[in-house]
Amino acid sequence: MISKSNQLELRQVQYFIMLSTTLHYRKAAEKLHISQSALSQQIKILETTLGAKLFERTNRKVTLSYEGSVFLQEANLIVEQVDRSLENWQMKKEGKKGQLKIGFVGSAMQKYLPKVLKKFSSDQPLIMLNLQEKTNKEQLESLLSNKIDIGFMRSNSIPSIMGIKLVYEENFSLVLPQNHPLNEVSFTSIKQLSKESFILFPNDFSPMFFQQILNLCLEAGFSPNIQHQSIHAPTIFKLVENEMGISIIPNSLRDDKNYNVKYIELVKTPQKTRLYAVWLAHNKSKVLHYFLNHI
Numbered sequence: 001m002i003s004k005s006n007q008l009e010l011r012q013v014q015y016f017i018m019l020s021t022t023l024h025y026r027k028a029a030e031k032l033h034i035s036q037s038a039l040s041q042q043i044k045i046l047e048t049t050l051g052a053k054l055f056e057r058t059n060r061k062v063t064l065s066y067e068g069s070v071f072l073q074e075a076n077l078i079v080e081q082v083d084r085s086l087e088n089w090q091m092k093k094e095g096k097k098g099q100l101k102i103g104f105v106g107s108a109m110q111k112y113l114p115k116v117l118k119k120f121s122s123d124q125p126l127i128m129l130n131l132q133e134k135t136n137k138e139q140l141e142s143l144l145s146n147k148i149d150i151g152f153m154r155s156n157s158i159p160s161i162m163g164i165k166l167v168y169e170e171n172f173s174l175v176l177p178q179n180h181p182l183n184e185v186s187f188t189s190i191k192q193l194s195k196e197s198f199i200l201f202p203n204d205f206s207p208m209f210f211q212q213i214l215n216l217c218l219e220a221g222f223s224p225n226i227q228h229q230s231i232h233a234p235t236i237f238k239l240v241e242n243e244m245g246i247s248i249i250p251n252s253l254r255d256d257k258n259y260n261v262k263y264i265e266l267v268k269t270p271q272k273t274r275l276y277a278v279w280l281a282h283n284k285s286k287v288l289h290y291f292l293n294h295i
Contacts, residue, residue: 010082012046013075015039016054020072023062098287101130103139103151105206106233108275110252112168113152120294127287135231136206143280149288150279154250155208158278167295168275172216173254174264175240175247187264194222197245199236202229212271213248237261 019028019039029036047054054068064072104113117129132148139151140158158164174193176182182192194217203210217224227245230236236247237259250273254263277295279288 008046008049008078010079012042012049013078015042016046016068017072017075017079019043019055019062020064020068020075023064025062093286098126098285099128099130100150100285100287100291101132101148103132103134103142103148103153105136105139105153105275106133107154107250107253108152108168109133111170112252112275116295120291123294124287124290127290137204139278143278146280149283149285150277150291152275152277154206154273154275156274156276157208161281163279163281165277165292165295166274167277169272170275171251172212172248172266172269172271172273173251174266175237175249176262176264177240177243177246178260178262179243180246180262182264183262184264189220190216190266190269191220191222193246194220196225197227198224199228199230199239199245199247200224200226201231201236205231209250209273212273216248216266216269216271234258 015028015032015034018032019025022028022031025036025039029039032039043054050067050071052067052071053065054071056063056065102117117131120127121129132142134142134148134151136153136155139148139153142148143151143162144159152167156164156166174182174187174190198213200213201209214224228239230239233249233253233255236249237255239245240247241260248266251263251265256263277292279292
């Protein structure tokens with residue numbers, strides 16, 4: 001075994017590879033820009049460290065010993081690995097390689113995020129994206145514990161240590177059973193739904209979004225009768241489909257194919273639902289800052 005106090009030096013390994021290639025001390029020394037005696041000395045130190053004779057030397061020629069030919073394979077691997085590691089380090093240092101962990105609410109993946117992610121991946125193909133669907137609350141917890149680098153949420157209620165950017169704004173949409181008497185032609189005001197049962201995302205899932213729905217109803221002169229709550233859009237659609245109530249969702253969450261429901265986009269309603277990007281302000285990751293330039 002090689003003594004831990006007598007470890008290999010990379011330059012000695014590189015000298016050995018060059019001499020193995022030329023099998024000539026003078027030529028190898030010239031290529032390495034060192035003296036022939038210095039090369040000979042370093043090879044002897046390497047042989048002492050390894051406890052093996054790497055070259056057979058005669059007056060006429062230099063050849064690799066059996067031990068030398070075996071070590072040459074490993075020496076090439078050592079140098080290649082060092083080169084790869086340094087290249088990886090340089091690219092990571094510059095933010096051109098690495099991993100970015102992204103949290104998001106489901107609606108962010110319907111319209112906004114896919115285009116952003118595709119463009120970023122095209123520009124930075126060596127950065128691996130790790131996507132995690134989470135509630136607003138879960139994203140904040142994950143940001144604080146460094147489990148994600150950036151989150152996309154429908155909330156601007158964040159700690160002061162976080163950065164935030166509005167990235168997307170859209171209309172709300174009503175979700176009604178297919179046989180509901182209201183349609184886009186007959187609909188005039190959300191007040192027409194004051195007697196309906198509502199199915200909403202819970203308050204603790206997205207307080208800002210929940211409050212916006214309450215405000216929509218209160219401005220129309222009524223308080224919504226909230227009968228059911230779910231954090232999953234498919235569950236909400238299924239409940240509406242089965243006439244358990246109606247709902248209000250971000251327009252990007254609409255699913256026009258899989259449920260027997262209909263939608264009315266609230267295009268004339270001044271309130272909009274907003275999507276925010278949130279990250280720890282002190283995060284100095286160049287990968288993160290490259291990504292921020294894409295949103």
